[in-house]
Amino acid sequence: MLNVKENKVASDTVSVIARMLAYNHEQVLFCNDKDTGLKAIIAIHNTILGPALGGTRMWNYATEEEALNDVLRLSRGMTYKAAAAGLNLGGGKAVIIGDPAKIKNEALLRRFGKFVNSLGGKYITAEDVAMNSKDMEYIHMETKYVTGIPELLGGSGDPSPVTAYGVYLSMKAAAKEQWGSDSLKGKKIAVQGVGHVGENLIKHLIQEGARIWITDINKERMKAVAKEFGTEVVDGEKLVDLDIDIYAPCALGATINDDSLARLKCLIICGAANNQLADEKIHGEVVMKKGILYTPDFVVNAGGLINVYNELQGYNRERAMKQAEGIYDTVAKIFQISKTENIPTYIAANRMAEQRIAALGKVKLSHC
Ligand code: NAD
Secondary structure (H helix, E strand, O other): OOHHHHHHHHHHHHHHHHHHHHHOOOOOEEEEEEEEEEEEEEEEEEEEOOOOOOOEEEEOOOOOHHHHHHHOOOOOHHHHHHHHHHEEEEEEEEEEEEEEHOOOOHHHHHHHHHHHHHOOOOOOEOOOOOOOOHHHHHHHHOOOOOOOHHHOOOOOOHHHHHHHHHHHHHHHHHHHHHEEEEOOOOEEEEEEEEHHHHHHHHHHHHHHOOEEEOOOOOOOHHHHHHHOOOOOOOOOHHHHOOOOEEEEEEEOOOOOHHHHHOOOOOOOOOOOOOOOOOHHHHHHHHHHOOOOEOOHHHHHHHHHHHHHHHHHOOHHHHHOOOOOOOHHHHHHHHHHHHHHHHHOOOHHHHHHHHHHHHHHHHOOOOOO
16 A cells, blocks of 8 residues: 555656646656756657657756646647648657756766667757757767757757748748738838847848838847848837837747737738747737738747758758748748638647648658
């Protein structure tokens, strides 16, 4: 018979599996190493299309439950992103629990690399929040199943130019759908966040003759970008009040919400930020009813994933850019599904990803 302590462990185990069942995860690996202080969770959501690729996030989670929920949710998102991008990859993600400033060191990262290696290539890691290419280099010392290593070691380097190219092409596909031509010449575009992706996106837009308004909480950066490209600057919140054609959220998530939707006058929303719709169900419907064409974020910003995917075959930036061009057709297809089935674009994107997994699941691909 189980004692009280064992009983609690047993019921916790059931609840983990119940959570895996809810999203249909294949495998979750809990990692613990007393010597280095490593506590991590690796979640493999689905490997029908290929090995589960997704970044490792280091975060000082308040509870283990919070960490588990995050890794389950994020790994599932990766399955959809890879499937919609047409890649032969499944979805996975890892979280290392703890404050990066206090716990991150070579030994802990290499121990984590050994855990990744123990999965034999079923999970491939990459950079995410609080991780950099130096960290990936340490992980790489213990496993070959890692992307985002420094360029000198054959890595792909900064993914932002590829991501920005995908955002730019998505915008063109949306313009074609909304106005009959994919030219962005003369279009009035507001970009929120001019960091790595935002700045690269602006380069493409300026080249095509678009008119740009920008905002960023980093005033120095905002001024520097405005000076370089001759864009207008706007203070924070006021960006959504402008009389514009396209709104490009390239900073944080949840900027498409009740407040912004009451004020936005654009006809297209297309940007790099993850999780742009504050509430997918509510705001995905509202944009559709308002006649705004929303290009689903995880499809638009797949260039980053396409970039690291290319590392697996020996990195070549030109090939990665070429592959990112496919995003244009993917976005156009999503608009078609949305129109034909009269469903919001985010549902159309999910459906497209699910159909690809279901179809290829029947072929029973083997990959590792
Ligand atoms: P970044 O950190 O380089 O840039 C983000 C910029 O947004 C910064 O300049 C920051 O000051 C600004 N910002 C933050 N909060 C803001 C606010 N409330 N209002 C205005 N500006 C604000 O990040 P990035 O690499 O350019 O990525 C941008 C977004 O795209 C992120 O959401 C990221 O998760 C997503 N994304 C990036 C990539 C990539 O390849 N870098 C790939 C996929 C998705």
